[in-house]
Amino acid sequence: MKIGMMSFAHMHAYSYADSLMKLGNIELVGVFDDDLERGKKVAEKYLTKHFSDQENFLRTEMDAVIICSENTRHKEMVLNAAEAKKHILCEKPIATTIEDAEEMIEACKVNGVILQIAFPVRFSSPIAQLKNLIDNGELGDIVAFRTTNRGQNPGGWFIDKNLSGGGAVLDHTVHMVDIMRWYLGKEITHVDAMVASYFHDIDIDDAGILTLEFENGVIATHDASWSRFAEYPTWGDVTIEVIGTKQTIKVDAYKEHIRMFTSGAKSLSNVFYGNDMDFGLIQDFVECVQKGKEPSITGFDGLKALEVALAAYESSEKNKSINL
């Protein structure tokens, strides 16, 4: 199977490319990146060809592309790749506006290609185990969720609204909204949020708390931020607590770690040894393409997660509850 990569602007591109290498039966046919220096460097690293022209790249024979550009460029690349009949794995968030996301989904449908959204958290082993427990009725009925996704400020284009479309709330809300929807099988109907910039001297949000309500009355909180600093023992967290009528279970996707103490400014490091969720995502995408299956995480899933993140900004700005 032949796969190409479109842009290495998002750091996840490196881990996705590493995953492709690990799979063994994949040929990475090329990398399109109009950041020439970066494009040449990664092409060299992964022993493939660099394309500076998107049209030329998409004319190359390949089954699928992985898009890891700046958020606001997802639309352009998805539309072009769909037109070129390539199956697509697109980094989250799907887009920065609902209209763009809908257009992307429609374009993929019309062109008969898969559009999968990169929500790797679904492939975290403990997160997936909790899904099984819920499906097997071990928690009873779900009453509420408590979730967090807090990390470091990624800097670069992430803090430029013209390229990212939003800060920490956009970056760190979509994953856990996707997991809650996946666990519950229901949609969010009300969003209340407070969004602010606290932790860094930047012109974009770096903190937000969301209070959510699902169509069946389940309530939830979410803490999204870039509040973790370099000296903190770990990059950040991805946690979910599911409060059920039979029992409550909390899962931390990065809990599997060893504590390493060293002399220096960062004395304690939590060294993660759990499963590689990015590899799980890539493996799943490749299988979907090979078997012609419906993607496990659809464009619609990406759209619904985006809807909540955008509603959070609106709620904070208008100081009111947003009904979806």
Next chain:
Amino acid sequence: MRKIVYKKLEKIDFATTTAKVTIVKSADQLTEGIETFLVDEVNFDSVINDTDKVYIPSTLLNVVNENLYVYYELEQYPFFKKIKEVIVNPKGVLRFRRTGIITENQRLIASDLVVFSAILGEPLTIQVKRTTPAVTPYHTIVTVNFGNGTMAHLEYTFSNDDEKIELEWSGIKQIIEFNSAEMNPFSLKNYTSLPLAYSVDSILATARKADQNVLNRLEEFTSLLSGGVTK
């Protein structure tokens, strides 16, 4: 003047209590000549008089009296005192959570709001979301926008589980984490109520006179919670 303190005895850390305390089962057993009594019951009305100082938790306060003193449970915990001491800038994100068999739940949440407001500023908005009370566990989310630039989720899960408190503070270049289940000095937890225990000294030192202002403050928050204030 005698001091009569009402509290569940399992909450008292006698190792750190230096006040000379006599434990009695009910107000009938109070005797003259002893300074401080600890009473493990909630029926305190009968002992309010002109000569004894009576100390009650804020969750039980519903009258004002010259000799009645009120204390906030959250303020008593050593972990909370330390957190108050180390927060350098009240700007950030607070996540606070209580779990367990919680009685007087509205008053407890109101009491916590009084305590947090004193540190983080007057709330600008308070919003409440609840699950169905008939279903156990019953979960309440209180979303607060504190005046000094703190956004907070205070969450309460009323269930039959053991009592637990979690607090996370994401501040500027400062992260504080507390989880009573993790910070328990005993690995067999049923031998101790630590870290959710406190001294009688702390109660005596932090209690305020139960005047109209204190009662009004609690009533104000209780009423906001009952009404489910929306933005």
